[in-house]
Amino acid sequence: xxxxxxxxxxxxxxxxxxxxxxxxxxxxxxxxxxxxxxxxxxxxxxxxxxxxxxxxxxxxxxxxxxxxxxxxxxxxxxxxxxxxxxxxxxxxxxxxxxxxxxxxxxxxxxxxxxxxxxxxxxxxxxxxxxxxxxxxxxxxxxxxxxxxxxxxxxxxxxxxxxxxxxxxxxxxxxxxxxxxxxxxxxxxxx
Numbered sequence: 001x002x003x004x005x006x007x008x009x010x011x012x013x014x015x016x017x018x019x020x021x022x023x024x025x026x027x028x029x030x031x032x033x034x035x036x037x038x039x040x041x042x043x044x045x046x047x048x049x050x051x052x053x054x055x056x057x058x059x060x061x062x063x064x065x066x067x068x069x070x071x072x073x074x075x076x077x078x079x080x081x082x083x084x085x086x087x088x089x090x091x092x093x094x095x096x097x098x099x100x101x102x103x104x105x106x107x108x109x110x111x112x113x114x115x116x117x118x119x120x121x122x123x124x125x126x127x128x129x130x131x132x133x134x135x136x137x138x139x140x141x142x143x144x145x146x147x148x149x150x151x152x153x154x155x156x157x158x159x160x161x162x163x164x165x166x167x168x169x170x171x172x173x174x175x176x177x178x179x180x181x182x183x184x185x186x187x188x189x190x
Contacts, residue, residue: 011129013104016097017058019145020085023156024051025167028045030157050164051075052171053084057097057107058144068148070175074168087119106131110143114162148175 033038056070065119071093075083082089098105111134124132140146155174161167 003139013106014101015060016105016107017143017145018107018109019056021054021142021149022051025161025164027159028153028157050077050166055085055090055093056145056148058148059097072171074164076164087123091123104129108133108135110135111137138147
């Protein structure tokens with residue numbers, strides 16, 4: 001991406017930030033209040049091997065509102081059930097976002113090893129409307145999708161869902177907020 005976002009402006013593209021995350025039944029640690037001298041105790045029944053896998057795109061374009069397009073896979077721990085996103089799942093997410101929002105896409109994502117393997121390169125080559133850029137190494141503060149997952153996990157702190165389906169419901173209701181402010185990015189018309 002050239003200085004000043006020339007690639008995005010030149011192609012009238014949506015700028016999309018991609019990332020993946022996961023959550024188990026065990027809630028993330030969070031601060032809470034309690035009576036003096038009595039530390040709070042949150043009992044967790046994390047039996048089972050359920051897991052929520054998330055993949056999301058924070059989509060931004062000049063003169064448009066920011067959008068969040070995401071997919072969630074619920075893994076109940078059953079034999080033969082997918083445990084996470086594969087190349088085809090991510091391709092379907094990209095295609096759905098492209099159909100929903102239209103236009104060319106400039107996609108930014110991290111340097112995770114699955115993002116640079118042969119299957120992903122093939123996925124990218126089949127989509128002429130897609131241009132890929134990678135974030136510098138160890139730069140989660142530049143990716144607003146990281147802020148989405150951080151906010152989500154913070155909002156799940158000290159909540160104790162009983163089943164993986166309860167957790168999936170909580171994730172759906174807490175996910176849809178705006179998170180561009182964290183990165184300091186602004187979109188100005190050219």
